[in-house]
Amino acid sequence: MVCERIPRGSQLPKIILDRSKLDLSYIPARLPHRETELREIAEVLERGTGPLLIYGKTGVGKTAVSRRALKEAAKSAGLRYAYVNCSRFPRTASRVMSDLLKQLGEGLPDRGISLYDQLALLENFVIESNGMIAIVLDEVQDLGDRAEEVVYSLLRLHEISLSPQLTRLIVIYREESVPQFLLEESTLSFFTRKLRFKPYTESQLVDIVRARAEEALRSGSFDGEVLREIARLTSKYAEGNARQAILLLRFAADIAEREGADALEVRHVLLADSIEHPAFDLSILDELDLHDRLLLLAAARVQARRGRGWLTMGELEEEYRLIAESYGVPAYKHTATWRRVKNMGSRGVLEIRRSGKGLRGQTTLISVRAPADELAQTIEAVLDRTVGKWPPRGLHAI
Numbered sequence: 495m496v497c498e499r500i501p502r503g504s505q506l507p508k509i510i511l512d513r514s515k516l517d518l519s520y521i522p523a524r525l526p527h528r529e530t531e532l533r534e535i536a537e538v539l540e541r542g543t544g545p546l547l548i549y550g551k552t553g554v555g556k557t558a559v560s561r562r563a564l565k566e567a568a569k570s571a572g573l574r575y576a577y578v579n580c581s582r583f584p585r586t587a588s589r590v591m592s593d594l595l596k597q598l599g600e601g602l603p604d605r606g607i608s609l610y611d612q613l614a615l616l617e618n619f620v621i622e623s624n625g626m627i628a629i630v631l632d633e634v635q636d637l638g639d640r641a642e643e644v645v646y647s648l649l650r651l652h653e654i655s656l657s658p659q660l661t662r663l664i665v666i667y668r669e670e671s672v673p674q675f676l677l678e679e680s681t682l683s684f685f686t687r688k689l690r691f692k693p694y695t696e697s698q699l700v701d702i703v704r705a706r707a708e709e710a711l712r713s714g715s716f717d718g719e720v721l722r723e724i725a726r727l728t729s730k731y732a733e734g735n736a737r738q739a740i741l742l743l744r745f746a747a748d749i750a751e752r753e754g755a756d757a758l759e760v761r762h763v764l765l766a767d768s769i770e771h772p773a774f775d776l777s778i779l780d781e782l783d784l785h786d787r788l789l790l791l792a793a794a795r796v797q798a799r800r801g802r803g804w805l806t807m808g809e810l811e812e813e814y815r816l817i818a819e820s821y822g823v824p825a826y827k828h829t830a831t832w833r834r835v836k837n838m839g840s841r842g843v844l845e846i847r848r849s850g851k852g853l854r855g856q857t858t859l860i861s862v863r864a865p866a867d868e869l870a871q872t873i874e875a876v877l878d879r880t881v882g883k884w885p886p887r888g889l890h891a892i
């Protein structure tokens with residue numbers, strides 16, 4: 495019986511069904527918003543219409559899409575292939591070549607073979623297989639000053655001998671650290687195709703995270719609001735980066751699971767994000783005046799009490815007035831309060847956004863950028879130390 499296999503005291507996961515689907519090395523069968531790129535790469539590999547140059551910022555799917563295309567094309571077109579991630583062999587040409595040859599089944603001892611000999615072996619292999627091999631060189635930027643030698647050797651292999659050209663060659667680099675020679679026209683002219691992977695938009699990230707959550711999490715344990723929050727925060731810190739979005743989903747799901755929650759909520763996402771990107775150094779409290787501190791405390795208290803991510807300006811003001819009263823200081827009116835909130839937003843102390851359009855129109859939503867209860871306790875301690883419960887008159891002006 496199934497029940498007997500569950501160790502006593504252990505709990506069934508409520509949220510994460512298959513954590514391996516959240517691994518960065520996992521390549522899902524469906525890659526939303528990369529259908530065109532996948533088709534283009536598949537065509538290059540199947541019909542031999544390359545060489546192809548792929549580039550784009552980090553986390554935009556260059557590796558995942560190319561590997562998926564390679565796997566599928568190798569099967570459908572019966573290709574032998576090698577996928578080499580050059581970042582594993584930084585700045586070494588011969589280790590990249592030996593990995594490549596090993597994967598093609600032409601492995602030789604690492605030591606004692608010059609790059610020249612390795613290229614000769616590859617040439618033979620290309621001739622024998624009549625060019626029906628695919629080579630993907632990923633992360634060539636990590637080869638540093640050796641990148642040019644490796645890439646040129648492969649692009650021009652057929653010029654030295656009579657081997658067919660490597661038309662199923664794909665070179666991938668990360669845009670943030672592009673090697674200079676890959677920008678030069680003399681190099682670019684070797685590539686019959688160039689494909690830039692654009693950063694994902696926020697709504698594309700929602701779809702990507704949704705697809706991943708559907709594979710990894712229990713159905714009903716997350717909702718659209720959670721997914722939108724992940725995409726929004728990702729776009730803020732790492733624009734268009736699916737890797738960051740998936741990491742945030744995983745981190746938030748782990749937090750929710752550990753807490754024993756029934757579902758993944760926005761507050762788990764915010765907590766995961768605030769740990770990932772410590773929003774502000776608590777020492778910033780020293781730079782805030784009394785009323786900013788009271789406002790921040792108000793936001794933190796409401797959030798800690800409710801366990802939900804965002805509060806409205808109205809909710810914040812109500813709590814702020816109560817707290818101000820408890821410290822015996824008159825509260826500011828709406829306009830001055832709003833100015834302070836906005837100012838703390840631009841200093842990164844508070845998070846401010848507009849709500850989606852609802853029946854009552856848009857409203858301003860506010861959230862603290864740190865675990866709410868910890869923050870509330872810290873501010874209370876600071877206030878008790880500096881103000882006390884019964885502050886002297888005139889503190890209003892601090």
Ligand SMILES: Nc1ncnc2c1ncn2[C@@H]1O[C@H](COP(=O)(O)OP(=O)(O)OP(=O)(O)O)[C@@H](O)[C@H]1O
Nearest residue numbers: 518525526552553554555556557558668702736737
């Ligand atoms: N369209 C997508 N659908 C689902 N998952 C995706 C998609 N694009 C990227 N991912 C996932 O996001 C992560 C990062 O993608 P990938 O490694 O392909 O990025 P990259 O462009 O190669 O980045 P880098 O330049 O840092 O190597 C991977 O875990 C990948 O599976």
Ligand SMILES: [Mg+2]
Nearest residue numbers: 556557558632
């Ligand atoms: Mg990559």
